Amino acid sequence: MLRIDPPLPPIASQGDGTYPRPQLVRSEWSDLTGRWGFAVDDDDRGIREQWFANPSFDASIVVPFPPESSASGIGDPRPHTALWYHRALTHDEVLAAGHRDGRRLILRFGAVDYRAIVWVDGQRVGSHEGGHTPFAVDITDALERDGGGHVVVRVEDRATDVAQPRGKQDWRDEPHAIWYHRTSGIWQPVWLESVPAGPAIEWIHWRADLPSGRVHARIGLTTTPASECVVDVELRHGDTLLARASTLARESEIEIDIPIPSQANGQAYEELVWSPENPRLIDAVIRTSDDGAPLDTVSSYLGLRSTSVDRRCFLLNDKPRFVRSVLSQGYWPDTHLAAPSAHALRQEVELIKELGFNAARVHQKFEDPRFLFWADRLGLMIWAEAPAVFSFTPTAVERTVREWLEVVHRDVSHPSIVTWVPLNESWGVQHIAHDSRMLHHALALVHLTKALDPTRPVVSNDGWEQAETDIVAIHDYEGDGEVMGARYKDRAAVDEMITGVGPAGRRLVLTGDVDDAPVMLTEFGGISFDVHRTDHAWGYTSASSDSDFRDRLSSLMAGIHDSTALAGYCYTQLTDTLQETNGLVGADRVPKLPVDELRAIMVGPRGSQPWE
Numbered sequence: 001m002l003r004i005d006p007p008l009p010p011i012a013s014q015g016d017g018t019y020p021r022p023q024l025v026r027s028e029w030s031d032l033t034g035r036w037g038f039a040v041d042d043d044d045r046g047i048r049e050q051w052f053a054n055p056s057f058d059a060s061i062v063v064p065f066p067p068e069s070s071a072s073g074i075g076d077p078r079p080h081t082a083l084w085y086h087r088a089l090t091h092d093e094v095l096a097a098g099h100r101d102g103r104r105l106i107l108r109f110g111a112v113d114y115r116a117i118v119w120v121d122g123q124r125v126g127s128h129e130g131g132h133t134p135f136a137v138d139i140t141d142a143l144e145r146d147g148g149g150h151v152v153v154r155v156e157d158r159a160t161d162v163a164q165p166r167g168k169q170d171w172r173d174e175p176h177a178i179w180y181h182r183t184s185g186i187w188q189p190v191w192l193e194s195v196p197a198g199p200a201i202e203w204i205h206w207r208a209d210l211p212s213g214r215v216h217a218r219i220g221l222t223t224t225p226a227s228e229c230v231v232d233v234e235l236r237h238g239d240t241l242l243a244r245a246s247t248l249a250r251e252s253e254i255e256i257d258i259p260i261p262s263q264a265n266g267q268a269y270e271e272l273v274w275s276p277e278n279p280r281l282i283d284a285v286i287r288t289s290d291d292g293a294p295l296d297t298v299s300s301y302l303g304l305r306s307t308s309v310d311r312r313c314f315l316l317n318d319k320p321r322f323v324r325s326v327l328s329q330g331y332w333p334d335t336h337l338a339a340p341s342a343h344a345l346r347q348e349v350e351l352i353k354e355l356g357f358n359a360a361r362v363h364q365k366f367e368d369p370r371f372l373f374w375a376d377r378l379g380l381m382i383w384a385e386a387p388a389v390f391s392f393t394p395t396a397v398e399r400t401v402r403e404w405l406e407v408v409h410r411d412v413s414h415p416s417i418v419t420w421v422p423l424n425e426s427w428g429v430q431h432i433a434h435d436s437r438m439l440h441h442a443l444a445l446v447h448l449t450k451a452l453d454p455t456r457p458v459v460s461n462d463g464w465e466q467a468e469t470d471i472v473a474i475h476d477y478e479g480d481g482e483v484m485g486a487r488y489k490d491r492a493a494v495d496e497m498i499t500g501v502g503p504a505g506r507r508l509v510l511t512g513d514v515d516d517a518p519v520m521l522t523e524f525g526g527i528s529f530d531v532h533r534t535d536h537a538w539g540y541t542s543a544s545s546d547s548d549f550r551d552r553l554s555s556l557m558a559g560i561h562d563s564t565a566l567a568g569y570c571y572t573q574l575t576d577t578l579q580e581t582n583g584l585v586g587a588d589r590v591p592k593l594p595v596d597e598l599r600a601i602m603v604g605p606r607g608s609q610p611w612e
Contacts, residue, residue, distance in 0.1 A: 007098075013281040013301040013377060018342045020110050020189040021134075022373035023413055024204055025299045028098030030192040032107075032151075036063050037086035038074065041154075044081050052119035052152040055086035063087075063190060064110070064338050066183040071334045078173065079159035083185045089120075089149045089192070099194035104222075105143065106195055107151065108136045110188025110368065114164050115156040121149050130399070131157070131165065132366035132387055133406040134188075157184035163396035165403050167364030167387030168329065169337075175578050177538065180329075183337035188368055196295045199225045199249065201286055206302035206413040207455060210273070210317060213263020215243070215302065217256045219286065224252045229295070232287045233258060237272060242282065249288070263304070273317050274303030274415045276358045279379030281415075303376060303415025309457050309470050312491070314518050314567045316381070316418065323520060323568025324602060325359035325383065326352060326584070329577045330367055333587045342370055349374040351589060352574065356599035361462075361522065361570045364388060364424065366407045375416035383419045383522075383570070384411060385462065388427035396428060397441055404445060408452050420449050420456055425463040425475065426506075432465050433510060442467045443511075462522055464502050468512040471567075475523035476503035479541035479552070484524070485559025494519050494565045518567035521560065526572045527552050529592050530581040539582035540572075550593060554601050561604035571602065 007027040010019075019025055037057035039046070046052070065072035067083060099105045107118070113131030117124065121144055126137030143149045158164065159171050159182060170179035195201075199221040207216040217233055229249040233256055235242040245258040262268055274280050281301045288295040305317055313320040328348070332340050339345050345368060352360050359381035362371075366387065375382050386404050389396040404422055411417055422445040423429060429438035446460045446468050457470035464475065474497070478484050487493060487503070498519075502508040528539020529549040543549035560569050576583040584598055585591045591598055 007297075008285070009297060009299040011283050012299040013283050015373065016342070017346050017370050017373055020108065020191055020369065022369055023300050024201070026098070026193055027297075028096065028194065030093040030097040032087060032089075032093070032190040032192060033063050035060050038067070039084040040076075040080045041082040041084055042080055046082060046084055046154060050122075051084055052124070052154070053122035055084070055150060055152050057084060057086055061085070063186050064188050065335050066113070066185050066187045066338060068181050068184060069334060069336045069338070071338075071340065077181050079157075079182070080184075081156070083155040083157070085151075085153040085155070085186060087151045089143075089151060091148050093192060094143070094148070097192035097194045099192075102197055103194045104138055104197055104200070105140045106136050106193045107139045108134065108191050108193060109186065110134050110190070111366075112153070112155055112186050113157050113184055117154045119152040130403040130406060133403055134410060153186065155185045157182065162390035163393050163399060165387045165389050165400055168331075171390070178580060180331060180578050181336055187336070187338040195222065196288075198290060198295050199223050199229050199252070199288055200296045201288060201298050203409070204286065204298075204300050204413065206284075206300070208302065208304040208306065208415075210304060210306040211263075211269065213260045213269070213304070215258040215260065215282075215304075217258060219254050219256070221249060221252045221254070221288070225249050225290070227290055230289050231256070232289070234285045235260065236283045236285075237280065242272075272304050274305040274379075275317060276379035276381060279303070279377060279415075281376060300413075301376070302413060305415050307418040307456050309518050310516070312516060312518050312567065314457070314471065314520075320567075322606065323359050323381065323570075324357050325361050325381075325522075325568060325570035326355065326357045327363050327523060327570055327573040328352070328360045329363050329573060329575065330365045330371070331575070331577045333578075337365060339368055339371070345371040346374045346378075347589070349378050349380050351585070353378060353380060354595055354599065355584060355591070356603040359383065359418070359568070359570075360574070361385060361421070363573075366403075366411075369410070372411060372414045372416055376414055380416055381418045382414070382416045383421055383459075384417045385421035385424060388424060390428060392428060392430065392435075392438055392441075400428065401445070401448070405448065405452070408449060412453050418456060419459060419471070420453070421459045421462050422446070422449060423461040426461060426465050429461070432461065432467075433507060439467055439510065459522075464504055464506040464508050465510055466508065466512070467510045469509065469514065470517060472498060472508060472514050472517050472519045473522040474502060474508060474519065476521060477524060477526050477540040477572075478503060479527070479556075481552075481555025481557075481559050484556055485562055488521060488559065488563040488565055490563070491519070491565040519565055520568040520570070521566055522570040523572050524560075524569065525553070525556055526582040527556075528581045531586055531592055532576070532581075534576070534579060534581050536579045537581040538579045546593065550597070550601075557601050557604060561606055
């Protein structure tokens with residue numbers, strides 16, 4: 001029998017940012033974004049009338065843009081009972097995905113907000129709940145014999161269901177205060193992939209053990225091997241082979257420890273370590289075979305780096321690192337939470353770095369993995385934060401935990417992610433200081449996160465009322481630079497707030513010993529400078545001119561730069577977002593002051609040395 005080796009996939013770290021799962025790359029796939037049929041179902045007739053069997057929708061929508069956005073071609077911000085999508089799959093698209101006899105065809109969704117049911121050729125093939133996390137369905141058996149087919153998706157996103165993790169999406173008809181237009185339906189890529197019918201590689205988790213230079217891989221297979229399945233892993237940096245390892249897979253999850261011999265030499269240790277200044281990535285190829293016959297081949301990448309806290313410092317690769325961060329809402333006027341393009345995600349990372357920041361706190365959103373790819377590749381540290389619910393019920397707890405576990409599973413291998421943030425400002429746990437149920441929920445999220453990933457710090461409730469937090473994260477929108485300077489002058493001044501009441505009139509820490517924990521000012525600023533004369537412009541303080549904005553920003557930052565207590569900061573915010581006109585740049589991503597000037601203000605006299 002002729003042996004056909006699977007085609008070698010592209011080098012993962014050198015991708016152009018368009019592949020939806022950048023850390024598990026296959027050589028063949030079909031992009032299903034573009035124009036789909038679309039219908040609104042406010043009377044909830046679709047299932048009863050079997051729209052999934054005979055889709056005939058008058059309207060069309062551009063996927064993956066939400067129907068509330070103008071880029072979708074719909075531009076309807078009103079809440080609806082249900083949304084329906086339809087797309088025909090062509091024979092050529094199925095072939096382009098690498099599909100052939102003896103393989104399985106997988107339909108993947110990056111994110112659908114909030115609850116989705118999927119049919120293919122009238123047959124229900126799967127469902128998913130959770131607006132920010134990916135899911136996949138095997139459509140092989142549902143396809144018509146000619147290799148084509150019809151995909152139908154029904155979506156529910158209840159505007160008034162505040163037990164849904166929704167982040168900054170408004171539950172009212174129009175945006176108010178700090179909340180924005182909703183992002184419903186399909187809002188991240190949709191694509192086809194073909195995988196072996198036998199054990200195929202479904203996911204990979206990488207963990208770097210520094211300073212030993214060992215890499216730990218956990219690999220998930222689609223099925224438990226029926227016979228002896230060998231998994232081989234090869235690590236390279238550029239053209240240099242770093243290590244090879246293999247193991248026999250007898251279960252659907254396997255673990256492999258891979259020593260990198262060159263990392264045992266202390267003199268060469270730094271040459272492969274990931275940092276914002278030198279974002280070195282290690283490429284990997286993972287192969288499976290059965291009795292010598294190839295089954296599956298994918299490419300991936302990882303970064304050798306460590307994060308921790310010690311002696312009131314945030315440590316990157318075991319060295320103190322001052323975190324200069326900006327709050328990123330990940331929102332665009334024409335596309336909402338969806339990125340306008342894959343290239344726009346690269347531009348966002350580049351903009352953040354050009355402004356002098358070495359980190360970003362992605363706020364109330366699980367960001368598109370393609371954004372994380374550019375953060376990995378270009379060197380931007382990320383605080384990964386969950387979109388919040390706004391009620392505390394058993395349902396809200398279940399949904400929050402499920403989606404959080406899914407995103408940790410999805411993103412745990414990105415070297416750019418340096419901190420996990422499961423809760424923010426007591427959203428969803430409004431009475432955590434007085435209700436033991438809410439406190440237990442916060443503690444459970446901390447401990448669940450550490451059970452899955454003991455390698456990163458966890459901020460339990462960013463802003464105030466923190467429980468067992470690794471970093472004391474404070475939100476303070478005081479507009480007077482001198483007052484801010486006095487509050488954060490030294491650790492003694494900060495400890496008065498920690499042991500007393502914080503700037504927002506709430507206790508900062510509820511449980512846990514934080515004497516040795518680093519302190520960061522993780523939201524401050526919020527100066528509104530409305531350069532585009534926005535309706536209902538909003539900010540914590542307001543500037544009237546270029547010079548006024550420059551003076552206010554410089555005054556606030558001077559106090560931060562003079563502090564000997566802070567291990568980092570996060571300025572609010574990167575971009576103007578609808579009525580929130582407190583960005584350093586407009587919603588169009590045009591800086592409100594010259595980039596060099598903004599950079600000098602944000603970096604300050606400390607300079608840009610890594611340890612500053």
